[in-house]
Amino acid sequence: MAKDTRTRLLEASAQLFREQGYSGTGLKQITAAGGAPWGSLYHFFPGGKEHLGAEAVAHSGARYLKLFDRVFAQADAEVVRSVRDFFHLSVDALERSGWGDGCPIATVALEVASTSEPLRHACAEVFAAWEASIARRLASAGIAEDRAAELAVYVLAAFEGAIVLSRTAHDTRPLRVTADVVAATLTAELPAQR
Amino acid sequence: MAKDTRTRLLEASAQLFREQGYSGTGLKQITAAGGAPWGSLYHFFPGGKEHLGAEAVAHSGARYLKLFDRVFAQADAEVVRSVRDFFHLSVDALERSGWGDGCPIATVALEVASTSEPLRHACAEVFAAWEASIARRLASAGIAEDRAAELAVYVLAAFEGAIVLSRTAHDTRPLRVTADVVAATLTAELPAQR
DNA sequence: CGCCAGCTAGAGCGATCTATCTAGATTATG
DNA sequence: CATAATCTAGATAGATCGCTCTAGCTGGCG
Numbered sequence: 001m002a003k004d005t006r007t008r009l010l011e012a013s014a015q016l017f018r019e020q021g022y023s024g025t026g027l028k029q030i031t032a033a034g035g036a037p038w039g040s041l042y043h044f045f046p047g048g049k050e051h052l053g054a055e056a057v058a059h060s061g062a063r064y065l066k067l068f069d070r071v072f073a074q075a076d077a078e079v080v081r082s083v084r085d086f087f088h089l090s091v092d093a094l095e096r097s098g099w100g101d102g103c104p105i106a107t108v109a110l111e112v113a114s115t116s117e118p119l120r121h122a123c124a125e126v127f128a129a130w131e132a133s134i135a136r137r138l139a140s141a142g143i144a145e146d147r148a149a150e151l152a153v154y155v156l157a158a159f160e161g162a163i164v165l166s167r168t169a170h171d172t173r174p175l176r177v178t179a180d181v182v183a184a185t186l187t188a189e190l191p192a193q194r
Numbered sequence: 195m196a197k198d199t200r201t202r203l204l205e206a207s208a209q210l211f212r213e214q215g216y217s218g219t220g221l222k223q224i225t226a227a228g229g230a231p232w233g234s235l236y237h238f239f240p241g242g243k244e245h246l247g248a249e250a251v252a253h254s255g256a257r258y259l260k261l262f263d264r265v266f267a268q269a270d271a272e273v274v275r276s277v278r279d280f281f282h283l284s285v286d287a288l289e290r291s292g293w294g295d296g297c298p299i300a301t302v303a304l305e306v307a308s309t310s311e312p313l314r315h316a317c318a319e320v321f322a323a324w325e326a327s328i329a330r331r332l333a334s335a336g337i338a339e340d341r342a343a344e345l346a347v348y349v350l351a352a353f354e355g356a357i358v359l360s361r362t363a364h365d366t367r368p369l370r371v372t373a374d375v376v377a378a379t380l381t382a383e384l385p386a387q388r
Numbered sequence: 389c390g391c392c393a394g395c396t397a398g399a400g401c402g403a404t405c406t407a408t409c410t411a412g413a414t415t416a417t418g
Numbered sequence: 419c420a421t422a423a424t425c426t427a428g429a430t431a432g433a434t435c436g437c438t439c440t441a442g443c444t445g446g447c448g
Contacts, residue, residue, distance in 0.1 A: 021218075114361075154352070178351045393445090414423100417423095418422100
């Protein structure tokens with residue numbers, strides 16, 4: 001057996017949510033995709049769909065946070081390069097999945113921002129964590145902490161927006177173009193080398 | 195009488211879609227919000243929900259395109275100022291509406307990008323039109339056409355992403371911060387004054 | 389073995405969804 | 419005024435929604 005039922009449910013949810021949104025995905029569909037029995041759903045998530053949704057958001061949020069850290073650790077000391085890598089990781093994911101694998105949070109976030117406080121909160125926490133991760137790297141590259149926090153928000157916003165455009169247009173150009181401009185902006189903010 | 199039934203349906207749809215998404219909004223709710231009889235819905239939009247959705251997207255897309263042009267015409271010759279105004283228009287809208295009035299397209303766009311080709315196409319056309327409008331203004335401020343097209347994509351991406359973050363966090367800071375950085379980026383791209 | 393958790397299995401409830409259909413009201417036009 | 423086109427009105431179908439419920443299965447432990 002691969003993973004336990006609970007995890008399979010979380011990952012099936014996350015995948016379906018990012019492709020078709022929260023309201024657009026039925027619980028039946030989730031159990032089918034996760035190969036999990038219907039009864040298990042309400043055993044593991046007694047709070048129902050909202051409970052499952054919040055945990056699925058947190059789950060893939062944490063998953064991507066790890067991915068962030070891995071990418072940042074790879075191109076060590078070269079933050080700008082890492083940020084660029086991130087945009088291109090998304091380019092690959094979109095192409096490989098046939099424009100399905102965008103941001104696992106944004107689709108849900110927009111849907112629920114005005115309709116479910118617990119879900120909105122879960123999404124907000126994920127974005128905040130991502131933001132903090134980016135800010136930390138910018139700061140350790142020599143940018144003042146306050147400025148690093150601002151730039152992190154900016155980088156994340158540009159990233160999320162570029163995914164929206166690329167996914168909608170079925171074209172990776174928005175991601176690639178935005179990556180270039182953001183990279184240039186960041187380079188200009190770094191303290192002079194040597 | 196204010197506006198005709200068809201228009202009321204389109205605008206009620208657009209408003210509800212951007213708050214709760216496409217799948218999250220029922221046709222019953224739309225007719226109620228638009229003060230329109232149920233029978234009229236399938237009279238004006240025989241293609242059903244998808245037909246209504248596509249027209250609603252196009253309708254508010256065109257509406258915002260006009261708003262773009264009005265804002266750009268106002269701060270004449272000062273493109274950067276206009277772009278900044280745009281971000282702050284969204285700041286006001288979010289605050290005034292209690293975080294409901296974000297982008298009328300993005301929510302639907304993410305939901306349907308992988309599930310409905312006609313709807314995705316409608317969203318893509320709106321983004322393309324907005325992009326072209328921004329590019330035109332940047333070009334007439336002296337930026338080379340190719341570069342203006344790239345920067346337009348970048349501006350729109352940053353704008354859309356900042357809305358996602360602000361709406362999710364219930365905080366206008368992402369929009370304000372992103373506006374500043376984008377404005378600075380654009381200023382650096384403009385040909386030297388005088 | 390007996391026992392008790394943890395988990396699986398799915399029938400079924402009321403509500404709601406999109407969509408269809410027919411009939412009546414309204415408006416424009418000859 | 420008569421007639422046709424347009425629009426309104428709502429009952430209803432059939433499917434699906436999230437969710438509850440009970441019963442049975444499974445495995446660890448005394």
